[in-house]
Amino acid sequence: MDTRFSDEITGRPGGETITRCYQCGTCASSCPVAKLDSRFNPREIIKLSLLGEKEEILSGDPIWLCCSCYNCQERCPQKVEIADIIYAIRNIAFKKGYIPKIYSEFASALTTEGRIGKVSKFVENKRAGVGLPTLQPTGIEALEKIFAATGFSKLSQKKEETQ
Amino acid sequence: MTSYAIFLGCTIPARQPNYELSARKSLVKLGIELVDLPNMTCCAPPPIQSIDLRTSQAIAAYNICLAEEVDLNIVTLCSGCFESLAMTNTMLKNNEELKSEINEILAKAGKEFQGSVEVKHFLQVLTEDVGVDRLKESVSKPLNNLKVAAFYGCHALRPSELLKLDDPEQPRILENLIEILGAQSLEYRNKLKCCGGLLRGFSDDLALELAREKIVNTSKVGADCIATLCPFCFVALDIGQIQIRGKFHETYDMPVLHYSELLALSLGVPSEELAFETHKIKADKIISKIA
Ligand code: SF4
Ligand code: SF4
Numbered sequence: 368m369d370t371r372f373s374d375e376i377t378g379r380p381g382g383e384t385i386t387r388c389y390q391c392g393t394c395a396s397s398c399p400v401a402k403l404d405s406r407f408n409p410r411e412i413i414k415l416s417l418l419g420e421k422e423e424i425l426s427g428d429p430i431w432l433c434c435s436c437y438n439c440q441e442r443c444p445q446k447v448e449i450a451d452i453i454y455a456i457r458n459i460a461f462k463k464g465y466i467p468k469i470y471s472e473f474a475s476a477l478t479t480e481g482r483i484g485k486v487s488k489f490v491e492n493k494r495a496g497v498g499l500p501t502l503q504p505t506g507i508e509a510l511e512k513i514f515a516a517t518g519f520s521k522l523s524q525k526k527e528e529t530q
Numbered sequence: 531m532t533s534y535a536i537f538l539g540c541t542i543p544a545r546q547p548n549y550e551l552s553a554r555k556s557l558v559k560l561g562i563e564l565v566d567l568p569n570m571t572c573c574a575p576p577p578i579q580s581i582d583l584r585t586s587q588a589i590a591a592y593n594i595c596l597a598e599e600v601d602l603n604i605v606t607l608c609s610g611c612f613e614s615l616a617m618t619n620t621m622l623k624n625n626e627e628l629k630s631e632i633n634e635i636l637a638k639a640g641k642e643f644q645g646s647v648e649v650k651h652f653l654q655v656l657t658e659d660v661g662v663d664r665l666k667e668s669v670s671k672p673l674n675n676l677k678v679a680a681f682y683g684c685h686a687l688r689p690s691e692l693l694k695l696d697d698p699e700q701p702r703i704l705e706n707l708i709e710i711l712g713a714q715s716l717e718y719r720n721k722l723k724c725c726g727g728l729l730r731g732f733s734d735d736l737a738l739e740l741a742r743e744k745i746v747n748t749s750k751v752g753a754d755c756i757a758t759l760c761p762f763c764f765v766a767l768d769i770g771q772i773q774i775r776g777k778f779h780e781t782y783d784m785p786v787l788h789y790s791e792l793l794a795l796s797l798g799v800p801s802e803e804l805a806f807e808t809h810k811i812k813a814d815k816i817i818s819k820i821a
Contacts (some may be wrong), residue, residue, distance in 0.1 A: 380583045399723050403739050431732050434740070435576040436724040437688035441698050451690075457580040468733035473577045478683040481571040483578065484544040495803055497547055499554070504571030508594060509639040517585040 369421040374508050375459060382455030388413045388423060394439035400432055407432040409439050409449050416456065422426040431467050438476045453484040461522060478514065483506035532659050533563040534605040534650070537615065540759040542574050542608055548808040549761060550795035553607050553652060555804070559797050560660045560668060564605070567596050575610035576685075576728055587628075590618035594649065595641040603648045605655050607790070608759035613685035616649040617692045651686055651695055652790065653703050653759070665710055670798040671820055672712025678792070679716050679753035680704040681744065682765040684724050698722075704789065708757060711796040715777040719747045726770075727762035738777055741770035745782045755785040755816050757792055764788060765819040768810050785813045795820050 376382035394400050394409040401408050407429050415424055424430060430453055439449040461470070476483045482505060491502050514520040535559075542550050557564060570593050572578065574586035594615060597604045606612040622629045623645040624672045633634050633642050650658070654663060682704055690698035699722070705715040726740025744767060758764050768786040775781055786809070794804055 380587070399740060400729075400736060401541045404733075404736055429724075432729070432736065434684075434724050434726060434728045435579075436684040438684075438722075439624060440725075441688055441690060451583075454579050454583050465686050467732055470577060470581060472731075474581055477572055482540040482544070483572050483575075484540040486540075491542065494547075494652065497551065498803060499547060499550060500566055502543055503566050503568040503570065505571050506592070506596075506666065507571070509569065509641070510571055510589065511549060513588050513592060513637040514636055516635045519582055519585040522582060522599075525571055 370419045372419045372421040372424075373417050376452065376455050379455040379458060381448065381451035381458075384446065384448045385413060385416065388417070388447045389445055390414060391444060393442050393444060394447075395436040397442045399436060399438065400434055404432060409433070409453070412453065412456070413447070417479075424456060425463055425465050430456050430460060445470070474479045476522050477510070478520065480498050481507040481510050488493075531561060531563050533565055533602055534655065535567050535600070535602040536564040536774055537570060537593065537604050537611050539575075539606070539608045539611040541610075541765075546761045546764065546808060547805040548791060549607055549788045550743045552788060552790040552799070552802050554788055555799045556793045556797055557605075557655065559799070560656070560664065562605075562655060562659060563604060565600070567600065570596060572593065573606075573608075573614040575614050579614070581636040585688050586614065587618050587621070588632050590614045590634050591622060591643045592636060592641055594619055594647065595636065595643055597739060598644050598646050599649070600663070603650060605652060607652050608740070608762075609651075609683050609685040610762060612649070612651045613693065616651070617689065619645075619647075619649045620692045620694075628755075634682065635733060650757075650808045653707060654695065656707060656793075662706075662710060664733070665707075669711055669796045673792060673796055673820055674712060676713040676816065676819055677716050677752060677754045677794075678689060678708045678713045679718055679748040680721070680749070680754045681725070681748075681756050681758050681763060681767075682707055682722060683727075683758065683760045684760050687722075704757065707791070711792055713816050715790065716748075716751050716753050717755070718751045720744075725763040725766040727760075727766035730766065734773075735777075737766065738770060738773055741766045742774050742778060742780075745774065745784050749782060749784055753784065754819070755787050755813070757787055772810050783811060785809065785811050785816050787813055787816065
């Protein structure tokens with residue numbers, strides 16, 4: 368138990384509204400993933416977080432099963448920003464080194480290419496032939512400065528250590 | 531002539547020339563000029579927001595700054611890009627504290643977010659800039675009552691408070707734009723439910739179950755094709771059908787077309803110019819129906 372976990376969440380961008388939840392369950396009944404998989408329930412994620420079950424939340428799969436569809440957030444009577452809270456919790460998990468493989472791949476593609484999907488030379492060279500304009504260069508230098516300012520570079524290094 | 535900075539994002543240049551070609555050719559035919567700006571990057575969509583939300587907002591704001599510098603509004607094709615850029619644009623315009631926090635980060639990259647441009651979805655450019663009347667007049671190959679299942683996906687519509695594309699529970703913009711092309715727009719069960727695209731790579735099973743439901747429900751009502759707005763939805767539903775064959779041993783043959791592809795065909799762009807070979811589920815039947 369870590370009773371400060373909800374403060375940690377409210378202190379992060381996206382997490383501010385978690386304490387407004389009164390556990391009505393509207394989110395869970397609007398959630399397409401909860402309908403398919405009993406491991407996932409947004410109301411439960413909020414409850415356990417408010418109760419301070421930090422380890423269980425951060426180390427488990429459920430927080431990564433949200434498909435960010437925002438159905439719950441549209442319908443919550445308390446205006447709890449559920450999808451954004453799940454981002455805030457994922458952000459904390461990432462900092463602690465709980466990182467699903469696919470996300471570390473996104474992070475490294477972003478830091479090396481400036482894109483999360485690499486445009487291969489083959490595809491780039493084919494553009495003119497099909498009638499598309501030349502692809503403009505990406506602003507990777509600017510991104511590097513942004514990463515340095517926010518600490519994102521450190522986050523993605525942590526990912527390399529844990530691999 | 532109305533000009534826009536076109537924001538391509540990652541997935542479209544990496545693997546969907548069909549989307550890019552159809553959108554570019556349609557907009558040019560409709561009198562919209564597209565400007566390709568250098569130094570744009572990934573938009574920082576949900577997978578990056580999951581890693582660090584503040585960095586994501588700074589990346590989105592950085593890209594908006596590039597358009598501000600040349601005084602152009604932005605048009606996005608991908609719904610992930612639309613969500614990320616439009617959401618950040620609205621948030622920063624309405625929250626001075628957040629704006630200065632982000633501007634402190636951007637200063638390191640020599641940028642400053644002003645809040646002077648708009649980020650528009652491809653569909654908004656059609657309804658707001660081209661206009662329904664001009665669009666109707668420009669249709670030279672009407673879609674002959676083709677039965678189309680409109681699919682919005684999630685991030686064109688939600689979070690609606692920040693995106694403001696249409697009513698999140700009862701949207702009409704896509705259905706109306708389908709009907710303008712001479713097609714029928716079909717209603718089907720759970721139309722507004724997610725395609726599962728963002729779960730691919732973490733839980734492929736769940737992703738495929740969500741995609742399968744979409745294919746089953748649109749097949750049941752007799753749709754000729756599904757119309758999508760987003761490269762992730764396209765992948766989930768198009769390549770998804772091949773994977774559904776493998777996993778569920780069920781064979782579907784539901785063509786998935788971006789709305790822009792239907793639009794380009796109806797404006798008379800020859801199908802050979804639209805990279806239809808990108809589709810795993812072949813769209814030949816649709817193309818021959820229109821021709
Ligand atoms: S809908 Fe809102 S108030 Fe109700 S349980 Fe979910 S988050 Fe809590
Ligand atoms: S955003 Fe996540 S928690 Fe909310 S309804 Fe969608 S999948 Fe469920």
